[in-house]
Amino acid sequence: DFHFILDFAFCLDMVTDTKMAAIVRGILVLTLLIPADAFSIVTGPGVDRSRCFQEIGRSDVKMTMTTTREAFFVEGLSRVCVASIGCLIAGPANAFEGGVGGLGKTKPETGVVFRDPTVPTTQSSTGVVSQELISPSSSKSLVLVSFQSPWPLQPSQTSMECRDLSQPESAFVQVGTLEGSSSNKKITPAFLTSTLFGSKGKFGAYGSPMDIKIKTLEERLYVVKFTTLTPGMRESDRMAYITVKRVDDGVFILVTATTAARFKKLEPTMKKIAESFEVIPAPKSTLLKSQ
Secondary structure, eight states, rough: OOHHHHHHHHHHHHOHHHHHHHHHHHHHHHHHHHOOGTHHHHHHHHOTHHHHHHHOOOOOGOOOOOOOOHHHHHHHHHHHHHHHHHHHHSSOOOBBSSSSTTOOOOOOOOOOBBTTSSSOOOEOOEEEEEEEOOOOSSOOOOOOOOOOOOSSSSOSSSSSSSEEEESSSSEEEEEEOOOOOGHHHHHHHHHHHHHSTTTTSSTTTTTTEEEEEEEEEETTEEEEEEEEEOOSEEEEEEEEEEEEEETEEEEEEEEEEEEEHHHHHHHHHHHHHHHOOEEOOOOOOOOOOOO
């Protein structure tokens, strides 16, 4: 948390020793690398809310006797980092999302569930990405999901994503579930907004996206403009194609996104990716593992 770190940053002005100042700076950098939700992980289900305080009070990190103000602040800052890391170990683990802009970002919830997590997603020489997923519908049926992308596949056991590592372009699969009676189940802009742009989604690592405007281009194909927050809490305008496929109650979505400034230049490529999206119910098999 940025303001929290700033409260301790004045320690540097009080430290006159060069080596000690370097240590303080290193601790500040370490704290910046810890994702924001690490500090609040103690409020999650099944985690003792007093865990951080227990970490601070551990016998092996007791506060030593200090005689100078600079030593006191350095010691205290070190204990804050120890407590934060302790919370990470004690609570449920959140994997880090790598790649451009992914530093300090926790793994988003995409709803993707592989039929067999030990079988990696593949990308052919022509860029076709494919994987067998479990539908979130009540039937838990299998579906074959594929799309074609010029960007490399990012290895993962819980997501399907291609990303240009040198630019902001990416294409990823999001999975959701329709609610309500069968006659009223419709894919609406409101459904897409709640499924794609929540704080736990791909674009919500630093706050929920704002100014979301979804336009229907044709059946099951949309274009959206929205604003996200960067790690530095600056606004970034983005645009994306959204392709939607439905199998029973399960909704499979391909999001092909970039910044608003680059969208027009890349629109032909991005639309081609969006239109390549296929979701096909997998053939029934007696070899299917019980889930």
